[in-house]
Amino acid sequence: MAKIYSKITGTGGYLPTKKLSNYDLEKIVETSHQWIVDRTGIRNRHIAEDNQSTSDLGLYASEEAIKNAGLKNNDIDLIIVATTTPDQVFPSTACLLQQKLKINNNCPAFDVQAVCSGFVYALSVADSFIKTKSAKNALVVGAETLSRIVNWHDRTTCVLFGDGAGAVVLSASEKPGILSTHLHANGSYAELLQVQGGIGNKDSDNNHQFIEMKGNEVFKMAVNTLGKIADETLKKHNMQKEDIDWLVPHQANLRIINATAKKLRLDPEKVIITVQEQGNTSSASVPLALHTGVSDGRIKEGETILLEAFGGGFTWGSALLKL
Ligand code: UT7
Numbered sequence: 001m002a003k004i005y006s007k008i009t010g011t012g013g014y015l016p017t018k019k020l021s022n023y024d025l026e027k028i029v030e031t032s033h034q035w036i037v038d039r040t041g042i043r044n045r046h047i048a049e050d051n052q053s054t055s056d057l058g059l060y061a062s063e064e065a066i067k068n069a070g071l072k073n074n075d076i077d078l079i080i081v082a083t084t085t086p087d088q089v090f091p092s093t094a095c096l097l098q099q100k101l102k103i104n105n106n107c108p109a110f111d112v113q114a115v116c117s118g119f120v121y122a123l124s125v126a127d128s129f130i131k132t133k134s135a136k137n138a139l140v141v142g143a144e145t146l147s148r149i150v151n152w153h154d155r156t157t158c159v160l161f162g163d164g165a166g167a168v169v170l171s172a173s174e175k176p177g178i179l180s181t182h183l184h185a186n187g188s189y190a191e192l193l194q195v196q197g198g199i200g201n202k203d204s205d206n207n208h209q210f211i212e213m214k215g216n217e218v219f220k221m222a223v224n225t226l227g228k229i230a231d232e233t234l235k236k237h238n239m240q241k242e243d244i245d246w247l248v249p250h251q252a253n254l255r256i257i258n259a260t261a262k263k264l265r266l267d268p269e270k271v272i273i274t275v276q277e278q279g280n281t282s283s284a285s286v287p288l289a290l291h292t293g294v295s296d297g298r299i300k301e302g303e304t305i306l307l308e309a310f311g312g313g314f315t316w317g318s319a320l321l322k323l
Contacts, residue, residue, distance in 0.1 A: 006130035006138070007177025008323060010069025010169040013291035014060035015046040015162075015278065022159070029155035036159045041254025045162030045279030048145045053087040055096040057165035058143035061287070062101060069169035071137060073101045076169070078135035079109035080126050082118030082142045082283035084312075085149060086111060089199050097141065107135075114185070115193075116250050116311025118142055118283030123170070123307070123319050124181035130172050141167040142283035149195055151210035160252070161211065162279030166287025176322045182233055183317040192217050193312040222256050222310045227263040229308055233318045239304075241265050246299050250309035251275035251285040260308070272298070282311065299323055 021044050022033035036042055048057060058081060066073055079101075081094040088096070094109035114121040119142035126138035143165035150158050170178075193213045197204025226249065234241065241264050249257050251274050261271045272293040274285070281288060286307050293299040301323050308318040 002174045004131055004133065005173050005175065005177040006127045006170045007173035007175060008168045008321065009171040010065040010067065010071070011287065011291040011294045012061040012064025012068060012167045013165065013288045014057050014064070015164045015288070016048045016052060016057065018047045018049060019044050020047050025159050028152060029158060031155045031159055039255070040160060041276050042159065042279045043276050046164055047147045048163040052145070054083050054085050054143045054145045054165070055087050055093050055100060057145065057163065058093065058097050058141045058167065059100045061143065061165040061167035062097060062139055062141055065167040065169050066139065069137070069171065071169060073103050074105050075137050076101070076103055076139045077105065077107040078126060078129050078138040079103070079107065080112055080122040080138065080140050082112045082114065082122040083144055084113060084115050084118065084282055085145045093143065114311065114315040115313060116252065116280070116282045116285065117309040117313070117315040117317045118311075119166070119286045120181065120307055120309045120317035120319055121183055121315070123168070123178070124183055124317065126170050127178045127181055130170060133172070136172045138170040139167060140170055141165060142285070142287045144282045144284050146211070146282055149209060149211055154210070156215055157211050157213055160280050162281050164278060164281040164284045164288055166284045166291050168287055168290065178319060178321045180233065180236055181317065181319045182229060184229070185313045185315045187313060189221065189314040193314070219253065219256065221314060222252065223259045225310055225314070225316050226256070226260045226308055229316055229318045230260070230264055230306060233306060233320050237320065243304060244306050245270065245303035246293060246305045247271045248286060248289050248293060248305055248307045250311065251278060251289055252280045252310070294323070
C-alpha cells in the first residue's frame with residue numbers, strides 16, 4: 001500500500017484593514033519609528049475592528065484556503081485552530097469557525113494553544129490525523145487578535161504585535177508533503193513571556209491581562225533554539241542546509257530571522273519575511289508568511305520548505321515539507 005502523506009493543497013490569509021504605523025505609535029508611547037525599525041524591522045501592523053473576533057479573521061483566511069484547495073467547506077473533515085486569543089472561554093474558536101463556515105458534517109474541531117508555535121503544533125496534530133487515516137482534508141488555522149492583550153502603555157511590547165489569520169488545507173496524498181514535524185516545550189521559562197491570570201485563577205483581574213515579556217532574554221533563547229531545531233530537522237532526513245528551498249520562520253523580529261538564516265547559511269532571498277508590514281501575529285505569522293510566498297509565486301510546487309517557530313511557554317517547533 002502506498003504511503004500516505006499530508007500535503008498542503010491550499011493556503012489563505014487575512015489581515016484587518018486598519019493599519020497602525022510606527023508614527024501612530026509615536027503618539028501613544030515614548031518611542032520612535034527609527035528605534036522600532038532598527039530593533040525589530042517592523043513598520044506597520046494590522047488591528048482588528050472592535051466587532052471582529054479571532055474566528056472572524058480565521059473565517060476569511062479559511063475560505064480562501066478551502067477555495068484554493070479546490071474544495072467545498074463540507075469537504076473539510078477536521079478543523080484545528082491555533083490561537084492564544086480565543087473568541088470565548090468555550091466553545092473553542094474552532095467550533096465557532098465551523099459554525100461560521102457552515103460545516104455541518106460533524107467533523108472534529110478543537111483549538112491548540114502553544115502561543116507563537118501554535119500553528120506548527122496544530123499542523124503536526126493534523127498531519128498525524130491524516131497519516132493515521134482519521135482525516136482526509138484538514139483545515140489548520142492560526143488566528144489572533146493580539147491587540148486585545150497588548151498593554152498600550154508598555155512601549156517594550158506594544159510596538160511588536162499585530163492581528164491576522166492564516167490557514168492551510170492539508171489533504172491526504174500519495175505525493176510527498178509533510179516530511180516530519182518536531183515539537184518541543186520547556187515550561188520553566190514561563191515567566192519570560194506571559195499573560196498572567198486567567199479564567200481558572202481566582203485571584204486574577206480578567207480585565208487586565210496583558211502580554212509581559214523580558215524581550216532581551218527571549219531574543220537570545222529564540223536565536224539559539226531556532227538554529228538548533230533547524231539542525232535537528234535536517235539531521236533526521238540526512239539533508240544539508242543547501243537542500244532547503246525556503247525558510248518560512250515565525251515573524252517576531254527581523255534580527256531574529258536574519259540571525260537564523262545566517263546560521264543556516266541561507267541566502268536571504270530564500271527567506272519569506274512579512275514582519276515589516278504585519279508585526280508579530282503569533283500563531284498566524286507562519287501561515288500568513290507561507291500564504292504570502294505561495295500566492296506571490298515565489299514558493300513553487302515540489303520545493304522543500306522549512307517552517308519554524310518559537311514562543312511563550314517556551315514552545316518551539318518545526319515542520320519540513322514539500323509543497
Ligand atoms: O513571538 C515570541 C518571541 N518573541 C520574540 O522573539 C521577541 C524577542 N525580543 C525582541 O525582539 C527584542 O528583545 C525587543 C525588540 C523586544 C527589544 O529589543 P532589544 O534590542 O532587546 O532592546 P532592550 O529590551 O535591550 O532595550 C534597549 C533599550 C532600553 O533602554 P535602556 O534601558 O537601554 O535605557 C529600553 O527601555 O531600548 C528601550 N526601549 C525602547 N525605546 C524606544 C524598549 N522599547 C522601546 C521602544 N522605543 N519601543
